[in-house]
Amino acid sequence: MEIAISVKNISKSYRLYKAPPDKLKEILNPFGRKYHQEFRALNDVSFEIKKGESVGIVGRNGSGKSTLLKLICGVLQPTSGEVSVQGRVSALLELGAGFNQEYTGRQNVYMNGALRGLTKEQVDEKLESILDFADIGDFIDQSVKTYSSGMYVRLAFSCAVNVEPDILIVDEALSVGDIRFKHKCFRKIESFREAGKTVLMVTHDIGSVKSFCDNAIWINNGKIEQIGKADAVVRDYSSFMNYGLVSKGSVALKDTKAQRGNEVSLVQRGNEASFDADIPWEEVSHSSSFGDGGAIIKRVAFYGKDDFKKIAILEGGESVVFSLDIEVKEALDMPIVACRLDNKYGMHIFGVSNLTVGEELRPLNAGERVVVNIEFVFPKLGNGHYVIAAAIANGTNQAHVQQHFVHEAYIVQVINPSVAAKMGHCIVLEQTWISLMDSK
Amino acid sequence: MPLSNRVGAGEAMKQDFRIFLDFSRRLWTNRFMLKMMTDRELKAQYVGSLFGLAWAVINPLALMAVYGIVFGYFFKTKPDPSSGTQSYMLYLVCGLIPWQFFAQTVTSCADALTKNSNLIKKAVDFPSEILPVVTVFSSVISHLIGVAVLLILTVIFNGSLSPWTLVIFVYIFFIVVLTVGLGWILSSLSVYLKDLKQVLGLVIMAGFFFTPIFYPASRIPAAVLWIFKLNPMFHVVEGYRLTMLAGRPPVVNGLIYLAVVSVVTFAMGGIFFRRLKPGFAEVL
Numbered sequence: 150m151e152i153a154i155s156v157k158n159i160s161k162s163y164r165l166y167k168a169p170p171d172k173l174k175e176i177l178n179p180f181g182r183k184y185h186q187e188f189r190a191l192n193d194v195s196f197e198i199k200k201g202e203s204v205g206i207v208g209r210n211g212s213g214k215s216t217l218l219k220l221i222c223g224v225l226q227p228t229s230g231e232v233s234v235q236g237r238v239s240a241l242l243e244l245g246a247g248f249n250q251e252y253t254g255r256q257n258v259y260m261n262g263a264l265r266g267l268t269k270e271q272v273d274e275k276l277e278s279i280l281d282f283a284d285i286g287d288f289i290d291q292s293v294k295t296y297s298s299g300m301y302v303r304l305a306f307s308c309a310v311n312v313e314p315d316i317l318i319v320d321e322a323l324s325v326g327d328i329r330f331k332h333k334c335f336r337k338i339e340s341f342r343e344a345g346k347t348v349l350m351v352t353h354d355i356g357s358v359k360s361f362c363d364n365a366i367w368i369n370n371g372k373i374e375q376i377g378k379a380d381a382v383v384r385d386y387s388s389f390m391n392y393g394l395v396s397k398g399s400v401a402l403k404d405t406k407a408q409r410g411n412e413v414s415l416v417q418r419g420n421e422a423s424f425d426a427d428i429p430w431e432e433v434s435h436s437s438s439f440g441d442g443g444a445i446i447k448r449v450a451f452y453g454k455d456d457f458k459k460i461a462i463l464e465g466g467e468s469v470v471f472s473l474d475i476e477v478k479e480a481l482d483m484p485i486v487a488c489r490l491d492n493k494y495g496m497h498i499f500g501v502s503n504l505t506v507g508e509e510l511r512p513l514n515a516g517e518r519v520v521v522n523i524e525f526v527f528p529k530l531g532n533g534h535y536v537i538a539a540a541i542a543n544g545t546n547q548a549h550v551q552q553h554f555v556h557e558a559y560i561v562q563v564i565n566p567s568v569a570a571k572m573g574h575c576i577v578l579e580q581t582w583i584s585l586m587d588s589k
Numbered sequence: 590m591p592l593s594n595r596v597g598a599g600e601a602m603k604q605d606f607r608i609f610l611d612f613s614r615r616l617w618t619n620r621f622m623l624k625m626m627t628d629r630e631l632k633a634q635y636v637g638s639l640f641g642l643a644w645a646v647i648n649p650l651a652l653m654a655v656y657g658i659v660f661g662y663f664f665k666t667k668p669d670p671s672s673g674t675q676s677y678m679l680y681l682v683c684g685l686i687p688w689q690f691f692a693q694t695v696t697s698c699a700d701a702l703t704k705n706s707n708l709i710k711k712a713v714d715f716p717s718e719i720l721p722v723v724t725v726f727s728s729v730i731s732h733l734i735g736v737a738v739l740l741i742l743t744v745i746f747n748g749s750l751s752p753w754t755l756v757i758f759v760y761i762f763f764i765v766v767l768t769v770g771l772g773w774i775l776s777s778l779s780v781y782l783k784d785l786k787q788v789l790g791l792v793i794m795a796g797f798f799f800t801p802i803f804y805p806a807s808r809i810p811a812a813v814l815w816i817f818k819l820n821p822m823f824h825v826v827e828g829y830r831l832t833m834l835a836g837r838p839p840v841v842n843g844l845i846y847l848a849v850v851s852v853v854t855f856a857m858g859g860i861f862f863r864r865l866k867p868g869f870a871e872v873l
Contacts, residue, residue: 219870222713222714223713223714224709224710224713224870225870225871226868226871239713240713242710242711247711247712247715248707248708248711249707251633252629259625260622260626263619263621263622264622264712264716268621269621
């Protein structure tokens with residue numbers, strides 16, 4: 150396979166000055182005294198992207214993603230190391246291509262074409278499809294400074310994809326487009342992939358990395374934290390972002406081929422270890438909570454029923470366990486233990502408790518420490534983030550007193566590659582049929 | 590050791606030459622963009638304003654009126670007896686128009702990159718070297734309009750035009766070469782040195798007084814004349830007047846000096862720009 154982008158040991162540092170005059174002082178200082186502090190935006194980063202591959206770059210704000218893209222585009226020069234790119238690059242850097250603010254949309258289209266080495270005639274030919282795709286109507290003859298950010302990115306994206314690049318680089322640009330335009334863009338990116346072109350995108354939308362990228366690179370503090378199959382990288386990145394933890398067994402891999410599987414953590418679990426020790430507990434003390442305090446939920450865990458592996462992302466349909474580690478302060482004669490899943494709008498999707506299951510828990514004694522496991526099959530839900538709340542109460546369904554209710558005990562993300570999950574619906578139906586019949 | 594040093598210097602010069610060649614080639618490959626941006630710059634300057642292109646005519650006339658009243662009427666400055674015209678106004682405007690062209694072009698070139706930071710930072714492979722060239726080209730068009738006004742005035746005051754007038758296009762060519770070179774140097778420097786614009790303003794102001802524009806070169810003390818002649822614009826102003834007003838051939842030495850300075854500045858400017866270019870996106 151041909152290599153499209155090769156990055157070898159690149160580093161990029163910026164000089165930071167406390168005040169502008171320091172820069173001048175440094176230039177003029179006869180003893181070469183340094184007034185700057187070095188900031189390393191990227192530190193010894195290497196990877197290769199093959200032709201036809203589509204790669205997502207993830208990482209939190211300020212981790213060096215955009216700097217990396219700019220180095221690949223040649224807009225910035227690396228402090229050390231080498232970047233080589235094979236083929237014509239088209240890029241949307243930092244919300245929009247290099248448009249001239251004073252020019253009209255149309256003039257910018259021509260300039261953009263000229264930038265990519267097209268003649269006026271060639272741009273003329275493509276103009277219709279560019280305008281069609283951007284779909285901004287009469288605004289095309291207004292100067293782009295009057296554009297909304299959405300219109301701006303529509304035109305920029307349209308220009309970038311319609312000049313037939315070999316490599317498309319998209320930096321976070323699509324986040325300002327509306328949902329319709331996003332879909333249009335993703336369809337375009339999809340057709341790019343099918344045409345065997347290379348796509349490189351930076352995004353905070355984990356779902357699109359999972360669905361559009363073969364591989365992913367996770368950059369943290371200017372270094373590659375992980376590189377490999379998109380699913381695996383996204384899973385670990387997401388748990389890092391949600392909990393500030395790198396899941397156990399995660400190592401920075403330089404080798405694209407090396408991949409981590411479930412067996413890694415299975416090996417790590419000792420056979421002799423007690424049941425409780427296997428549960429991937431999370432502290433909940435940081436979450437907001439309320440209650441009488443007769444019992445305190447110390448930790449919770451959400452994991453696969455069979456592999457005991459902590460779940461940050463799931464598809465739906467898995468057998469899962471939600472565990473609560475409870476410290477009992479006062480005796481509770483009719484304890485109720487529950488968890489509830491809310492979507493990002495705060496809508497209650499489902500709840501499970503010993504009442505819904507129809508099982509009575511034994512009374513709890515003061516000073517006891519217990520673990521309650523709630524097992525269920527996770528339903529097929531629409532893609533997005535979900536919050537799981539955990540609670541312990543005492544009483545009956547009609548009359549009970551909350552002892553401890555933790556609002557955001559656990560955050561989990563559903564990413565289901567099926568089309569139905571991407572439609573923004575709450576529930577994804579599994580067995581559906583559609584038939585067409587002739588009416589007489 | 591000295592030998593290897595010399596080889597090194599030779600290599601560096603070869604490399605500079607290659608940079609220069611590559612640079613000139615890129616100007617050619619980007620000609621469509623150059624044309625488009627120049628069109629657009631001109632339109633921005635003149636379209637949309639009330640009088641449009643008329644400003645290109647009004648400006649030199651207004652300048653002529655102001656300077657003419659102050660220096661011709663108040664100070665009673667007289668043109669060179671050899672200049673071929675008795676009209677101080679015509680004499681003045683003949684020096685003023687090429688100077689204004691030079692001064693304005695150089696001043697706006699210094700801004701060319703900082704004004705377009707968006708393109709430099711975000712467009713892949715943007716040939717930023719064309720930005721000062723665009724500025725120069727669009728001022729040439731304005732200058733040609735000024736020259737047309739000048740020709741009409743010459744016909745009105747002198748009654749006829751000399752065939753030597755055509756030589757001013759040679760001068761225009763070299764001013765363009767010179768200002769593109771200066772434009773490259775100034776625009777790339779001003780990315781790093783914000784104070785450059787202030788300094789440039791002072792230099793241009795001084796240049797106006799130290800170039801024989803509103804006074805004849807014969808008023809310059811002979812002892813320091815050679816210093817004045819280092820200024821390439823000295824020869825341009827002299828050349829415009831000789832060919833256009835006096836209808837005489839240009840001073841060959843002056844023209845050769847201008848040509849050499851222009852071409853050297855152009856080449857040095859190109860190399861200079863090329864060397865500073867990699868850092869633009871970071872600093873802007």
